[in-house]
Amino acid sequence: MSGSVTIAGLGPGAEALVTPEVSAALAEATDVVGYIPYVARVAARPGLTLHPSDNRVELDRSRHALEMASEGRRVVVVSSGDPGVFAMASAVFEAVEAGPDAWRDLDIRVLPGITAMLAAAARAGAPLGHDFCAINLSDNLKPWALIEKRLRLAVEADFAMAFYNPRSKSRPEGFVRTLDILKDACGDARPVIFARAVSTPDEALRVVPLPDCRPEMADMRTVVIVGSATTRVIARDGAPFVYTPRSVAP
Structure with a gap:
C-alpha cells in the first residue's frame, strides 16, 4: 500500500x-x-x-x-x-x-x-471587500514587538485587518495592547466585528465602533475584523451589514 x-x-x-x-x-x-x-x-x-x-x-x-x-x-x-x-x-x-x-x-x-476569517466576514457582509491582512496575535511563536510593528504598519497602509487568537486566559494582556495601539493609531470610529464560533450553535456576532471596544469582547474562539478607513456600516433592523467598498478614491 x-x-x-x-x-x-x-x-x-x-x-x-x-x-x-x-x-x-x-x-x-x-x-x-x-x-x-x-x-x-x-x-x-x-x-x-x-x-x-x-x-x-x-x-x-x-x-x-x-x-x-x-x-x-x-x-x-x-x-x-x-x-x-x-x-x-x-x-x-x-x-x-x-x-x-x-x-x-x-x-x-x-x-x-x-477559514474562520472568511466565515466571519460572510456573516457580517463584506468587510474584507478590498485589501486586507490577517495577523495572529499570539506571541507564542514570535515576539510581541513584531506583532506591534505589523499592527502599526497595517493601520498606516489602511488595510482591513483580521485577527486570529486575540485573547487567551494565559495572555490576556496582548489584546489590551492591541486595542490601545489601534485606538491610538486609527483616530476614528471604524467598525470592529467580533465573530465568535461562527457556524456553530455558540455563534455570536457583534459590530462595535473602535472607541467602544473592550478586551473582554474577544476570546480564543473569536475572530476580530477591524475595518479600514473606508469600511461602511449599513444600519437596519437586526445586525447591520458591514462592507468595504471595492474601490478607493484617488
Whole structure:
C-alpha cells in the first residue's frame, strides 16, 4: 500500500462547510492526526485510527504523520479552517524539510478549507471587500514587538485587518495592547466585528465602533475584523451589514 499525507481543513465548525474533497480524504484515511478538538470532529469507523494530541506539539504531530505515511498508511492531518492559515500545513513542511530525504518523496497534499476569517466576514457582509491582512496575535511563536510593528504598519497602509487568537486566559494582556495601539493609531470610529464560533450553535456576532471596544469582547474562539478607513456600516433592523467598498478614491 502506498502511503500518503493529506493536510486538510475542516472549516469553521459546521459540517456543511467541510468541502467534499476533504470528506472524501477522510473516508479513505487509515489514520487521522490533529489537535484534540479537531480530531473529535471526525467520526470513528472501523479501519480508522484517531491520533488526538495536545496543542503546541505541531512538529511532533507532523513527524508522527510522516512516519506513518512512510509505513504505507493513508494519513490525514486535520486543522480547523484552512490548514495553510496559521495551522498545520506549515508545520508538516517544516518537518519534511528537516527530516529524512525519503519524506520529500511522499505523496503530500494540502486540501483547502473555509477559514474562520472568511466565515466571519460572510456573516457580517463584506468587510474584507478590498485589501486586507490577517495577523495572529499570539506571541507564542514570535515576539510581541513584531506583532506591534505589523499592527502599526497595517493601520498606516489602511488595510482591513483580521485577527486570529486575540485573547487567551494565559495572555490576556496582548489584546489590551492591541486595542490601545489601534485606538491610538486609527483616530476614528471604524467598525470592529467580533465573530465568535461562527457556524456553530455558540455563534455570536457583534459590530462595535473602535472607541467602544473592550478586551473582554474577544476570546480564543473569536475572530476580530477591524475595518479600514473606508469600511461602511449599513444600519437596519437586526445586525447591520458591514462592507468595504471595492474601490478607493484617488
